Amino acid sequence: xxxxxxxxxxxxxxxxxxxxxxxxxxxxxxxxxxxxxxxxxxxxxxxxxxxxxxxxxxxxxxxxxxxxxxxxxxxxxxxxxxxxxxxxxxxxxxxxxxxxxxxxxxxxxxxxxxxxxxxxxxxxxxxxxxxxxxxxxxxxxxxxxxxxxxxxxxxxxxxxxxxxxxxxxxxxxxxxxxxxxxxxxxxxxxxxxxxxxxxxxxxxxxxxxxxxxxxxxxxxxxxxxxxxxxxxxxxxxxxxxxxxxxxxxxxxxxxxxxxxxxxxxxxxxxxxxxxxxxxxxxxxxxxxxxxxxxxxxxxxxxxxxxxxxxxxxxxxxxxxxxxxxxxxxxxxxx
Amino acid sequence: xxxxxxxxxxxxxxxxxxxxxxxxxxxxxxxxxxxxxxxxxxxxxxxxxxxxxxxxxxxxxxxxxxxxxxxxxxxxxxxxxxxxxxxxxxxxxxxxxxxxxxxxxxxxxxxxxxxxxxxxxxxxxxxxxxxxxxxxxxxxxxxxxxxxxxxxxxxxxxxxxxxxxxxxxxxxxxxxxxxxxxxxxxxxxxxxxxxxxxxxxxxxxxxxxxxxxxxxxxxxxxxxxxxxxxxxxxxxxxxxxxxxxxxxxxxxxxxxxxxxxxxxxxxxxxxxxxxxxxxxxxxxxxxxxxxxxxxxxxxxxxxxxxxxxxxxxxxxxxxxxxxxxxxxxxxxxxxx
Amino acid sequence: xxxxxxxxxxxxxxxxxxxxxxxxxxxxxxxxxxxxxxxxxxxxxxxxxxxxxxxxxxxxxxxxxxxxxxxxxxxxxxxxxxxxxxxxxxxxxxxxxxxxxxxxxxxxxxxxxxxxxxxxxxxxxxxxxxxxxxxxxxxxxxxxxxxxxxxxxxxxxxxxxxxxxxxxxxxxxxxxxxxxxxxxxxxxxxxxxxxxxxxxxxxxxxxxxxxxxxxxxxxxxxxxxxxxxxxxxxxxxxxxxxxxxxxxxxxxxxxxxxxxxxxxxxxxxxxxxxxxxxxxxxxxx
Numbered sequence: 001x002x003x004x005x006x007x008x009x010x011x012x013x014x015x016x017x018x019x020x021x022x023x024x025x026x027x028x029x030x031x032x033x034x035x036x037x038x039x040x041x042x043x044x045x046x047x048x049x050x051x052x053x054x055x056x057x058x059x060x061x062x063x064x065x066x067x068x069x070x071x072x073x074x075x076x077x078x079x080x081x082x083x084x085x086x087x088x089x090x091x092x093x094x095x096x097x098x099x100x101x102x103x104x105x106x107x108x109x110x111x112x113x114x115x116x117x118x119x120x121x122x123x124x125x126x127x128x129x130x131x132x133x134x135x136x137x138x139x140x141x142x143x144x145x146x147x148x149x150x151x152x153x154x155x156x157x158x159x160x161x162x163x164x165x166x167x168x169x170x171x172x173x174x175x176x177x178x179x180x181x182x183x184x185x186x187x188x189x190x191x192x193x194x195x196x197x198x199x200x201x202x203x204x205x206x207x208x209x210x211x212x213x214x215x216x217x218x219x220x221x222x223x224x225x226x227x228x229x230x231x232x233x234x235x236x237x238x239x240x241x242x243x244x245x246x247x248x249x250x251x252x253x254x255x256x257x258x259x260x261x262x263x264x265x266x267x268x269x270x271x272x273x274x275x276x277x278x279x280x281x282x283x284x285x286x287x288x289x290x291x292x293x294x295x296x297x298x299x300x301x302x303x304x305x306x307x308x309x310x311x312x313x314x315x316x317x318x319x320x321x322x323x324x325x326x327x328x329x330x331x332x333x334x
Numbered sequence: 335x336x337x338x339x340x341x342x343x344x345x346x347x348x349x350x351x352x353x354x355x356x357x358x359x360x361x362x363x364x365x366x367x368x369x370x371x372x373x374x375x376x377x378x379x380x381x382x383x384x385x386x387x388x389x390x391x392x393x394x395x396x397x398x399x400x401x402x403x404x405x406x407x408x409x410x411x412x413x414x415x416x417x418x419x420x421x422x423x424x425x426x427x428x429x430x431x432x433x434x435x436x437x438x439x440x441x442x443x444x445x446x447x448x449x450x451x452x453x454x455x456x457x458x459x460x461x462x463x464x465x466x467x468x469x470x471x472x473x474x475x476x477x478x479x480x481x482x483x484x485x486x487x488x489x490x491x492x493x494x495x496x497x498x499x500x501x502x503x504x505x506x507x508x509x510x511x512x513x514x515x516x517x518x519x520x521x522x523x524x525x526x527x528x529x530x531x532x533x534x535x536x537x538x539x540x541x542x543x544x545x546x547x548x549x550x551x552x553x554x555x556x557x558x559x560x561x562x563x564x565x566x567x568x569x570x571x572x573x574x575x576x577x578x579x580x581x582x583x584x585x586x587x588x589x590x591x592x593x594x595x596x597x598x599x600x601x602x603x604x605x606x607x608x609x610x611x612x613x614x615x616x617x618x619x620x621x622x623x624x625x626x627x628x629x630x631x632x633x634x635x636x637x638x639x640x641x642x643x644x645x646x647x648x649x650x651x652x653x654x655x656x657x658x659x660x661x662x663x664x665x666x667x668x669x670x
Numbered sequence: 671x672x673x674x675x676x677x678x679x680x681x682x683x684x685x686x687x688x689x690x691x692x693x694x695x696x697x698x699x700x701x702x703x704x705x706x707x708x709x710x711x712x713x714x715x716x717x718x719x720x721x722x723x724x725x726x727x728x729x730x731x732x733x734x735x736x737x738x739x740x741x742x743x744x745x746x747x748x749x750x751x752x753x754x755x756x757x758x759x760x761x762x763x764x765x766x767x768x769x770x771x772x773x774x775x776x777x778x779x780x781x782x783x784x785x786x787x788x789x790x791x792x793x794x795x796x797x798x799x800x801x802x803x804x805x806x807x808x809x810x811x812x813x814x815x816x817x818x819x820x821x822x823x824x825x826x827x828x829x830x831x832x833x834x835x836x837x838x839x840x841x842x843x844x845x846x847x848x849x850x851x852x853x854x855x856x857x858x859x860x861x862x863x864x865x866x867x868x869x870x871x872x873x874x875x876x877x878x879x880x881x882x883x884x885x886x887x888x889x890x891x892x893x894x895x896x897x898x899x900x901x902x903x904x905x906x907x908x909x910x911x912x913x914x915x916x917x918x919x920x921x922x923x924x925x926x927x928x929x930x931x932x933x934x935x936x937x938x939x940x941x942x943x944x945x946x947x948x949x950x951x952x953x954x955x
């Protein structure tokens with residue numbers, strides 16, 4: 001059991017390192033660039049409309065506090081961490097004076113929902129189909145699925161989402177192409193609202209799946225076609241073990257392990273995709289918020305979103321890592 | 335067949351040919367891993383199969399076990415089992431489904447048994463997967479049978495709760511042997527079952543194999559390149575070289591008086607107590623099976639090579655009541 | 671080398687299709703040098719003409735010829751991908767080879783950092799970078815930033831190969847013959863990992879072009895250097911789809927998709943050629 005807690009400890013250490021390096025990157029980018037971010041931000045934030053001089057002064061003050069521009073670089077560094085530790089990124093500049101954390105909390109559930117639903121669907125479906133394609137290599141239908149996967153996989157999230165938007169927005173308008181639910185509808189926990197949310201999530205989920213499926217499909221297909229020649233599979237075949245059992249418990253089960261690790265490794269990239277997709281479909285999550293924050297020059301919101309993204313993604317990775325020993329008994333030894 | 339009144343052999347292999355067919359960048363190649371092999375294994379007998387690595391031993395074994403997958407292909411010949419009168423021909427047109435024969439009648443102890451157990455399944459589940467459908471008992475009784483079998487093989491029943499990686503190499507091999515024998519099959523194929531083990535563990539595993547073979551009275555075909563193991567274990571011995579069987583006979587007779595120069599070389603390389611002469615290595619390497627030499631495949635390395643060896647392929651001929659050899663130098667009357 | 675290429679072309683369908691698609695894309699990019707107008711000039715041709723003669727792919731609302739605009743855009747996009755791949759290759763080679771060769775705590779430390787970069791969501795960081803840089807954001811700074819962020823996945827791959835090379839006998843021989851680590855890595859190990867580097871280059875170009883297109887479409891890059899993404903950005907700014915000027919969007923999207931598929935097929939077929947395991951699978955077919 002000690003080696004299991006050793007594994008946990010190592011994974012947790014990696015999590016801390018990811019957050020540490022990520023936040024430092026954000027600090028470096030914001031503090032070591034030759035541009036004065038405060039004036040830059042203020043000019044960007046105020047360029048869209050008239051802002052009262054008092055508000056500008058408040059903004060300047062808020063920004064100074066946020067940057068902790070008083071003091072040397074190390075003091076600024078300490079102040080930066082302190083803000084992150086208490087989760088206080090100051091007031092938003094575009095939605096002044098709503099705190100940035102409020103905005104993020106409002107958007108986060110949408111992104112988490114979209115991301116987890118689409119990722120789970122994609123991962124399960126891709127692995128199932130890929131596994132079958134690796135096992136039944138002669139099936140022409142699965143071969144065709146392989147060609148499709150190959151064709152769609154390299155296309156980036158933005159293009160796929162964009163094409164779906166064109167198809168369902170202009171050519172065949174049957175699905176809602178923007179928003180997270182019908183605008184006129186009051187938010188609440190009832191069937192109509194949930195249906196509306198589900199309907200609005202079809203296109204974002206679909207575009208994330210189209211891009212994601214191919215990777216899992218091809219990965220699983222390759223893994224399975226290698227595992228088929230492993231000793232324990234051949235032995236089970238020689239032993240006349242039932243084919244269903246061989247396919248599920250001997251082949252798929254073993255091939256899934258690297259795919260779980262792969263999921264942890266690609267979560268960051270999937271998150272990027274979700275952000276982009278949200279923006280295309282105006283989905284009310286982190287991504288849309290981030291893009292509009294950049295356009296509005298909302299420095300504190302951009303910084304807050306970046307930080308939260310880093311922490312959220314690495315926490316999700318940590319979760320997968322900690323669940324992994326449930327799937328692989330050997331982790332306790334390694 | 336030479337037998338008349340003798341009980342029918344459990345396994346009869348006739349003129350078996352199995353090739354690896356490859357096609358890379360448009361070039362077809364045949365690797366003749368098993369070329370015209372004829373042999374039989376009697377009831378209650380341990381038959382040893384010897385030869386260097388990549389001489390076709392493992393391919394022959396795979397073919398006998400019905401474990402053919404591309405690129406390996408059976409080109410001709412037959413493999414026939416006789417399980418107490420139930421005849422099964424593997425490469426017939428109307429070959430039966432092997433699933434209900436496997437493990438009940440024909441089981442397998444594989445090379446590198448370290449990796450033959452599914453790493454993600456407890457040993458108990460492996461036993462259930464392999465044997466449950468052959469032992470017609472409810473699960474609880476089935477597990478009792480398994481436990482009794484393990485105890486008979488001096489294994490603690492607790493291994494059932496372990497994952498393979500929690501067992502040592504020797505232990506895993508013992509569990510694999512227990513798994514292969516739990517249904518008391520008539521025929522067991524053992525492919526280098528001791529190769530990866532250290533010497534002490536090896537001895538224990540060999541003793542165990544012999545004990546269990548005696549106990550359930552099955553036939554065993556035992557493959558290894560280690561002549562010392564053959565000397566200790568096998569009743570009869572077949573020697574393979576470059577995809578062909580070159581000599582076959584009772585183990586003691588072959589060890590005492592090998593007829594084929596290749597067998598002689600294999601035996602000469604065995605260490606003996608008091609032997610001080612340096613071991614002589616055989617010159618050259620085994621031929622490529624994709625492009626074997628004409629005539630006798632051993633002739634480029636053979637100290638006795640004659641002209642005919644370069645042109646004609648020697649057939650297996652009887653040189654004793656149960657002793658066959660494929661060598662012109664050893665066959666009287668064929669000399670030129 | 672040439673023989674390998676010829677065999678691949680003849681017997682590997684994916685490779686052949688990939689080469690064909692990429693050659694087509696490169697040809698289009700090469701035509702940019704014959705462009706009659708600078709891609710930055712606007713209102714040089716009548717606006718909003720559908721595809722036809724003499725404006726094969728039509729003209730856009732800014733009075734530019736879509737075809738010539740496209741040649742220039744794809745050239746810049748390809749160059750961008752290539753620059754990112756080149757720089758990040760150097761990083762991943764150095765880090766991967768050293769980690770694999772040195773082993774021990776060096777390996778652990780480098781791989782911890784490496785895994786960090788794999789996990790961190792890069793898109794928000796790039797957005798933050800643009801947010802701070804704003805108008806100073808140029809083609810080159812973005813390429814540098816992305817190269818600095820995009821080496822990690824391939825470094826892990828190279829490291830695993832280097833790890834197995836380290837265990838090979840010839841490495842021992844080199845050490846005993848007195849070669850320095852730098853010599854061993856460059857003279858002995860580099861040739862072995864180069865094929866992998868080639869296939870990861872294709873994937874990396876894909877990755878960087880994908881991100882570049884995304885960032886440009888959102889307007890988060892230097893929107894005055896025409897790339898495929900910038901072209902779509904301007905089309906969106908002029909609401910080209912609503913206005914029915916579909917050719918302004920369709921052709922850049924189609925061309926960049928062709929590029930992606932071509933690069934990806936090359937990477938896949940190279941992988942298959944390198945990896946003996948999948949090659950064995952092919953032998954059976």
